[in-house]
Amino acid sequence: MDKLFPKSYKQETKPHLFCPGCGHAAILKQLGEAIDELGVQKNMALGIDIGCSLLAWNFFDIDTAQTHHGRTASVMVGYKMARPERLAVAYMGDGGAYAIGLQSLLHAVLRNEPITVIVVNNENYSMTGGQKSPTTRKSAEGGDLRGFKGPEMISHLAAKNAWVGRGSVGNPRQLRVLFKKALANQMENKSFSFLEVLSICPVNWKTDAAASFERLKEMEKIYSLGEIKIDDEKN
Numbered sequence: 001m002d003k004l005f006p007k008s009y010k011q012e013t014k015p016h017l018f019c020p021g022c023g024h025a026a027i028l029k030q031l032g033e034a035i036d037e038l039g040v041q042k043n044m045a046l047g048i049d050i051g052c053s054l055l056a057w058n059f060f061d062i063d064t065a066q067t068h069h070g071r072t073a074s075v076m077v078g079y080k081m082a083r084p085e086r087l088a089v090a091y092m093g094d095g096g097a098y099a100i101g102l103q104s105l106l107h108a109v110l111r112n113e114p115i116t117v118i119v120v121n122n123e124n125y126s127m128t129g130g131q132k133s134p135t136t137r138k139s140a141e142g143g144d145l146r147g148f149k150g151p152e153m154i155s156h157l158a159a160k161n162a163w164v165g166r167g168s169v170g171n172p173r174q175l176r177v178l179f180k181k182a183l184a185n186q187m188e189n190k191s192f193s194f195l196e197v198l199s200i201c202p203v204n205w206k207t208d209a210a211a212s213f214e215r216l217k218e219m220e221k222i223y224s225l226g227e228i229k230i231d232d233e234k235n
């Protein structure tokens, strides 16, 4: 065992608490790599929402605040006001960010608060058992719904120097670059940054690995990935 896991590796990692095959774990791995590559680990705080994102509470060796459901953006706005020299990052699910927390998110955008918001879109309220969220496209009753497009909406409201993008757990290399851009924007432009990440929830989707990635591929066709242009004609 010691040969497989050298001492330094054992000290620096620990098992995650997400269900097997969950997208959150792979997304957080890329966030961690981006934080390491930018060297900001000791100069930031991570706010996590109620939902499966809260299982990240001790994932990293960084200051973490677990906040009220949907209000992580507002809590990190407050943190940033108190500690403007530090990075403030909010990590939330699509249910928390786009339903009960939408007012917190929108007003942070409109005020161009210098925080970074990451929303993991797995098309359902996962922690409570897979209920419909604003991003759900197919209802259990069989109806087709229109999934809420967070980055596109924000791109119409954000200030010119804000940064908006969308990544996918299916493209980890691109995802790490997008995380770095979202964090760098907060540091350099002192403006709002927003990254949605398409993810998988095999437990509530009731899918095996192959079917989970098939559904993710379908999502990747519907939602555009990469940086999303700010519509600065109107704002």
Ligand SMILES: Cc1ncc(C[n+]2csc(CCOP(=O)(O)OP(=O)(O)O)c2C)c(N)n1
Binding pocket: 049, 050, 051, 052, 053, 069, 092, 093, 094, 095, 096, 097, 100, 120, 122, 124, 125, 126, 127, 128, 133
């Ligand atoms: C104010 C409030 N309303 C509802 C809940 C119940 N609740 C806990 S987790 C959760 C779902 C979270 O879903 P989402 O934000 O999409 O995150 P995910 O679990 O999918 O990562 C809900 C509705 C709560 N804890 N607090």
Ligand code: SF4
Binding pocket: 017, 018, 019, 021, 022, 023, 024, 052, 122, 126, 127, 200, 201, 202, 203, 204
């Ligand atoms: S319920 Fe879904 S999102 Fe939550 S930990 Fe399990 S697989 Fe991940």
